[in-house]
Amino acid sequence: METFLSKYTKTAPAEVTTWFKAASVNDFPKDGGACVKYKDKQIAVFNFERLNQWFACQNLCPHKLEMVLSRGMIGDHQGIPKVACPLHKKTFSLESGENLNGDLPAIATYPVKIEAGFVYIGFSD
């Protein structure tokens, strides 16, 4: 399982080597998320319409290691955009990946860009 988790590493915009064209913006719910498959990775992508921002992170919740984060609700905690895992409501910052209501390891976040109506996720591999 450890290797499983280690597949996902936080990627800063400057480190991006590949912009993966995931899907049309219309495929994602407003103020909600969906899951994107990239190679053997599962990436949760959120259209945070209220902030006019997109976020991406691993779909894997570090709590029980299930592929579920994309199905969670999003929102903010004191201004920090976050996602709540649908299984036990563990919440994570969509910016830093930090666990906001516990001390689970941070989740990996990825840069997102929108071009010509398409969602691109940035990877360094």
Added chain:
Amino acid sequence: MKNIIVIGNGMVGYKFCEKFVAAQTTGFTLTIFGEEPRPAYDRVHLSAYFEDENATKLEMAPASWYTENNINLITNNRIVDINKEAKTVTDQHNQQHTYDYLILATGSVPFVPPIKGVEKEGVFVYRTIEDLEGMIAYAKHINQIKPNGKAAILGGGLLGLEAGKAVMDMGLEPHVVEFAPKLMPRQLDARSSKVLQLKLESMGIHIHLSKATNQILGDEVITGMEFGEDDILETDMLIISAGIRPRDELGKSCGLKMGIRGGIEVNNRMQTSDPYIYAIGEVALYNQMIYGLVAPGYDMAHVAVQQILGHTDITMASDIDMSTKLKLIGVDVASFGTPFMPADKGLSIIFENKTQFLYKRINVSLDGKKLLGGIMVGDAADYSMLHQIYLNGMAIPEDPAQLILPASEGGGLLGDIMDLPDEAQVCSCESVSKGQICNTIETGAATDLAGVVSCTKAGTGCGGCKPMVKDLTEATLKSLGIEVKDHICEHFDFNRQELYSLIQVKGYETFNEVLDNHGNGGHGCEICKPVIASLMATIHADTANKEYAIQDSNDRFLANIQRNGTYSVVPRVPGGEITPDKLIALGEIAKKYDLYTKITGGVRIDLFGATLNQLPLIWKELISHGFESGHAYGKSLRTVKTCVGSTWCRYGMDESVSFGIELENRYRGIRAPHKIKGGVSGCIRECAEARGKDFGLIAVEGGWNLYVGGNGGANPRHAELLAEQIDNQTVIKYLDRYLMFYMRTAKPLQRTAAWQERLDGGMAYLKEVIIEDKLGIAADLEAEMQTLVNKFECEWTQAVNNPEMMKRFNHFVNSKEEDDNLVFVPMREQKMPQQWQ
């Protein structure tokens, strides 16, 4: 070792034990004798027994408490003799017991006036659980033999009025007969008494004043009461509540000093004329008075314990506060201090409004500086505060009228509760001061009302001080900078009920509208989103498909997420009735998709292990076989469990399955603050366990008994009786109102049981709202429910027929593949998810 014997295991005898245990002394053995068959119970709340016939709930402490504290409790045994010289008592089995100190806590018995015919069948007194059992059985009997039975109550005092309400709740027409020309002659003046009378009459309680009963009519069984020659009241039952007489026979027979009209005389140390014998509670005559209230009895218990332990400076106060607030009868009545004021001793200010059944009177000192007493009828919300101002001699406004005038007329100037002195006794039953209450919070021993109550016991006696304890708790928390709010989360400064009104009044249809107009500038979260989703569903009958991104995990995908991220599928099987064909269809579908299959606790069939992608496929097949969503994933109606009822069962009194199905189909799909479960049993054997549900029905002779607010789970609770012997239509009417009232006012994720328990005014209030329509909202509640029922739509059918909605049931947006992370392992011929690491 010194032996202490207490005679009488009533409220005060028990309190003696409790105070004794709290003093943590050694060198004594404590034995308590009780004539009643059970350990001491809360007589003050005896009428609650009419609601649920639950004697255990009324216990002051279970029998095990006495054992744990080394108290020898002997119930069902009467002491018949005292030998002062030998210091022994003799019990009814002729056994002798020696004492060093003897405590008489034998209480009192109802006074039965020597009226011809009082021995007839159908005449009751109101003092013990056995009395109530007798009354309940008799009232049932009357209800069975005639439609409009009547019950009379002899005595229009505090207790008589409580009894009047109780017989009304038992379905009989109540008639209160009072000898004096006014009700509650000891507590009320003539005008307030009149206002109370009007109010009670408006509730359906008949009042007969200035009536002296000559005889009870009937052969063996009561049929009426005769006041004068042509003055007769027909009645099927009579409850005598004409005052109490101390049970002082032991004192008399062993030669203790007695009062002229009975009662065992005590000094301010609670000692009788024999220094080793104490008397406390309603048997004790102190200052030439018997106090028919529990609080002075508790104080006496405290004094007696301290005296025996050698703290001889602790004595009984010379002034006993006789302030009272009437409970349980659906109208506020209170009187405190000196309610009637001779004109040369003080001045009275009176506010009366008969159109609203309101009367308030306060008496102030001649210089207008001190509050001396008062009376309130119709609205006693300010009673606790006025009572405290009186008890503590606090300053009053220059124009004392401001204490009782409505706020709109310059009144409402009661002052701040935190101005009370620390010594102010807030709970007189448990002797808890304001200082003690505030202290539990200041020291961190308690952080909320429930904590304060469990630390101090404040409010657990008569309950009259509850509002004040609540206010003090909140004010103290606030003074510590701890805000007491029930805002749903950081994004709204509103609670659920407030948001409910906002959405309803403004007609908002989306989460963003509510957030933009009433939020705190944030973007919502996993707490407020589902709350608002649920409110939208309740108010507009929306299904969870409408705005799926704000739905809670399960509602979003219309299925229950399981621990590995797969889902379970539960189609509705109303009332648990299913055809063999449908069973076969379920089996075949489960087999096809390799789903783990189990019968749920709610008697339906649950299919586990479906992936997100499979959900719509499975549902298409289920729908084609005539199934619909079971809403097992929603905070909504789950199942109405039924027993087979009179359709098959040889004991069944009614068709529980048919009615269960009707109810399940009626309430299916509605979203509520939490899940709702129902049950319908065809007879009192209760095979459907209906009383463990949010609503439960039991078929009885003449209709259904409707119970509400039950729960299984972590805090099991039996549902309480809302109405008896009602027909199907009335059940639906009351249930519509009850459920809608709950949906409007509960907190997020609060089950009916917890909601009902915290409802101010309790079951009595609930009945007033649901049955008597006290708030005038019943028609609205019914209409709102009917709209929800009419607009019901199966959300799975809606989803599978709409390609746009179907898009969300894919694990990936960019691939048709399924989650490759899933691992199942075999188990008992089926499968289960691999254990978590």
